[in-house]
Amino acid sequence: MTPENAEPRGPREIVAGVDGSGPAWAALEWAAAAAAGRGAALRIVYALSMPLVREPFGKAIRMAPTPEVAERGGAFLAAAAERVGRAHPRLPVQTQVSAREPAPALLAAAEHAELAVVGSRGLGGLGSTFFGSVSLRVAAHAACPVVVIPPEKKGGARGDRRDVVVGVDGSPASAAALRCALREAARIGADLVAVHVLRAPEPPGPLAPDADAESDRDRRTNAERVEGYVHDFVARERPPGSGGVDVRVAVMEGHAAQALLEQSEGAALLVVGSRGHGGFLGLLLGSVSRAVLHHSAVPVMVVRSGSEPPPS
Template sequence: MTDDQGRAPAVVTGVDGSAEARAGLEWACAEAERRGWPLKVVHALSMPVVVSVYAGRTRFPPSEEISEQGRRILEKEADHARGLRPGVEVLTDLALEEPPAALLHRSGPGDLVVVGSRGFGPVRAALAGSAGIRLAARAACPVVVVPRPAEGRPVPLEPRRIVVGVDGSLDSQHALDFALHEAARITDSEVTVVNSWEAPTPFASQALIASGWTPPEDFLDRQSEEIVAGVLAEVMDETVEHVDVSVVRTRKNPVEALVEAGAQADLIVVGSRGRGSVQGMFLGSVSQGVLHTATVPVAVLPHRTGSEE
């Protein structure tokens, strides 16, 4: 992974000449302009690796034809970005690795990675490739997965309406902080905070849960209110005071609640893990579910621990 020290943060995106990658590029370019960051456009040649007892692990060098084709794709997409946002500094990088590895190795904790999904329909198709799921699981910085534009509804390039899921965890706190500061860059923006009562309660043992016991409704309502108020108190500051914030508290499944609230939004933001995550999973079940179901761009924040604060 790239060392962040000594360089400015960047928006990093991968291109391959497809319409899906172009959608990700355009979103990334708009985001780079909002942040005042350079845009790093990466094209991966995906050259195979060979392991032998004599030479060890080596990667096949590309032929001149393959390299030239890669350069053409890279420059075409970079020129498209420059035409869209003339004020954005556009950098290019031709990589020999697989796309997920290429983006991981060219981004650091202070960056933002943006990828376009593949195939038709929701973001689920991006995960069938590998870039979306591997990046969201392993990246040290936020990853935005941009879906293929739906017919009659292009991908919104300005996330004025942002939906974010919170459950009281540190990851969801960072997700809310990201959502608020993302909205703060845009005039007349709004953030909808979603908390599901279905999240596990801290005192309920596995035996109680297995027996079908559930806490009283009024307790869940109070707990949800306290969770949302507590997380908002942690992240609110003068830089985001002007953002219009609303709250949705529900007992629906967290994935269903987020996707439903985000159906008409411009961006859904989730933490990579939350209170309900299963230890050892690459991503929490909620973030995976939202990525598989949402039809709008989804931002996944990297997992944080208390020691990283």
């Protein structure tokens, strides 16, 4: 088991946070498969959430875990590593117990990682605060892309399409998301679906002639511009030796989060940037990324501009 203050690792490592809940096990399985597919190592992190206490002059220090708590965390990680080893016997696996709260523990562990993976929420008990608000904090602040794994839904298939869906809006974060989505699609042999959402037009006034025709022309112009942007980007950024990636562009009107959720239903992965803007390709993120993370039934990768790793 690796100490929390170990030297930084290289970028060829995927970090997974676990807490014993169903979404956490799903996150671990996804992270292990991703690490094996990338030829990366896997680091499994478990947070003890030891409380802070104040010394007489007000300085806060974190309580050291008791031997019993430390032993329990170590045993849990050993079981997690064994579970991964059965599915991926050749995968290098490291485990790490942190005394900190889950979000700071994961953010520190993922500082030099290629990818961090968390479940969307936990169930309760020791480490139960790992998910929910924690997954949002990690997705917003991690130095690397973050994949949030949703819980399985009864009677519903997840990831039965071989598509990687990405939201595009022309912002730096959107470009980073498109780059990561393209690499992921090439890696798993999936199609790439780029989704751009236009804000619905205002109803025309009574004196506006041929408003429908003008609206149709605007839609066609926007669709052509987005398609050109995406295809030029893919041609420029396609990973060397990756072969062909089939690319589709969907230009829609309405609410960005709803459109992304609809387009990604059953997909292998949904990729979004962590912050968008108005302008060339309209609003995409901010509250939208939060809504997608809360409601998506498929894994969601959140990418900040500058956080994507170099090509493998």
